[in-house]
Amino acid sequence: xxxxxxxxxxxxxxxxxxxxxxxxxxxxxxxxxxxxxxxxxxxxxxxxxxxxxxxxxxxxxxxxxxxxxxxxxxxxxxxxxxxxxxxxxxxxxxxxxxxxxxxxxxxxxxxxxxxxxxxxxxxxxxxxxxxxxxxxxxxxxxxxxxxxxxxxxxxxxxxxxxxxxxxxxxxxxxxxxxxxxxxxxxxxxxxxxxxxxxxxxxxxxxxxxxxxxxxxxxxxxxxxxxxxxxxxxxxxxxxxxxxxxxxxxxxxxxxxxxxxxxxxxxxxxxxxxxxxxxxxxxxxxxxxxxxxxxxxxxxxxxxxxxxxxxxxxxxxxxxxxxxxxxxxxxxxxxxxxxxxxxxxxxxxx
Numbered sequence: 257x258x259x260x261x262x263x264x265x266x267x268x269x270x271x272x273x274x275x276x277x278x279x280x281x282x283x284x285x286x287x288x289x290x291x292x293x294x295x296x297x298x299x300x301x302x303x304x305x306x307x308x309x310x311x312x313x314x315x316x317x318x319x320x321x322x323x324x325x326x327x328x329x330x331x332x333x334x335x336x337x338x339x340x341x342x343x344x345x346x347x348x349x350x351x352x353x354x355x356x357x358x359x360x361x362x363x364x365x366x367x368x369x370x371x372x373x374x375x376x377x378x379x380x381x382x383x384x385x386x387x388x389x390x391x392x393x394x395x396x397x398x399x400x401x402x403x404x405x406x407x408x409x410x411x412x413x414x415x416x417x418x419x420x421x422x423x424x425x426x427x428x429x430x431x432x433x434x435x436x437x438x439x440x441x442x443x444x445x446x447x448x449x450x451x452x453x454x455x456x457x458x459x460x461x462x463x464x465x466x467x468x469x470x471x472x473x474x475x476x477x478x479x480x481x482x483x484x485x486x487x488x489x490x491x492x493x494x495x496x497x498x499x500x501x502x503x504x505x506x507x508x509x510x511x512x513x514x515x516x517x518x519x520x521x522x523x524x525x526x527x528x529x530x531x532x533x534x535x536x537x538x539x540x541x542x543x544x545x546x547x548x549x550x551x552x553x554x555x556x557x558x559x560x561x562x563x564x565x566x567x568x569x570x571x572x573x574x575x576x577x578x579x580x581x582x583x584x585x586x587x588x589x590x591x592x593x594x595x596x597x598x599x600x601x602x603x604x605x
Contacts, residue, residue: 259323260316260382261356263347264309265363265371266330267339270302279346280328281353286310289328305364305387312360312385325354331371343371351378358382422453474536478529482522489518509563520556524549547595551588558584 274296293303313326327350331339360383493515531545
């Protein structure tokens with residue numbers, strides 16, 4: 257027999273902010289939640305979506321579908337992957353208790369829509385209702401609405417990172433460059449900051465870094481140092497590139513060689529940080545990481561030699577470099593195979 261469940265999605269846990277812990281299952285729990293929301297967030301779209309979900313539930317009951325249940329399920333205020341994982345866990349609890357066969361979904365924002373595939377992977381969806389609240393307000397009410405959204409943008413971490421962090425960084429750069437008399441570079445730098453903010457927020461890199469910080473503080477610190485080194489390499493390459501325009505003695509090979517030490521350092525410190533993190537967690541199997549560091553150093557040395565040979569354009573030196581590269585590659589692969597076999601037969605850990 258088909259059993260329908262009406263699910264209101266609150267992926268960013270707005271209900272948690274007003275003291276409501278989900279999942280809320282059944283008409284009585286839902287009714288109490290709506291009464292609390294009416295007092296706390298009467299003008300919020302979440303409140304309207306809750307009302308719509310309850311109305312759909314009551315309508316299905318009136319149409320003679322007795323085997324119907326309702327549930328309010330939230331995610332997490334941390335956003336992105338954490339909110340989806342939290343929602344999935346709570347959905348499993350609801351399914352285990354109610355045992356529905358199909359679902360009607362109610363939500364009010366694009367963020368909430370991220371939960372739809374999660375529900376679809378566990379239940380057959382027979383209906384989706386998105387609540388769009390169309391409001392006509394006077395000037396005073398419009399200002400009140402803007403003030404409420406501004407407060408949300410300043411107080412909630414996932415919004416304040418963009419609305420406070422990015423303008424704050426731009427003002428800081430503006431003041432610093434003004435003091436250093438480098439205002440000519442302000443335009444490109446500000447564009448890079450804004451572009452970086454869009455990339456970081458769009459790809460969820462900030463959530464990933466937050467997750468790293470919770471799991472491993474060492475890796476976050478190492479990653480920041482690696483990023484600084486990478487940026488320093490780009491800046492150094494740019495300064496050398498500027499010299500190319502004025503001095504014929506500087507070549508594009510020099511530009512690549514000027515950036516490569518910084519890039520190699522970034523790679524080495526990331527691998528080294530991973531090894532340190534393993535040791536801290538009492539995992540002594542770090543020979544893979546040591547081998548990677550050794551390989552990166554050898555490959556960097558070979559690239560530097562090749563670059564200089566290309567610059568000098570000496571045929572014999574180029575042949576010698578290709579021979580050295582082939583031998584080195586063979587040795588690195590052979591050593592890795594030997595170490596892997598030793599690990600497999602427990603001669604090393």
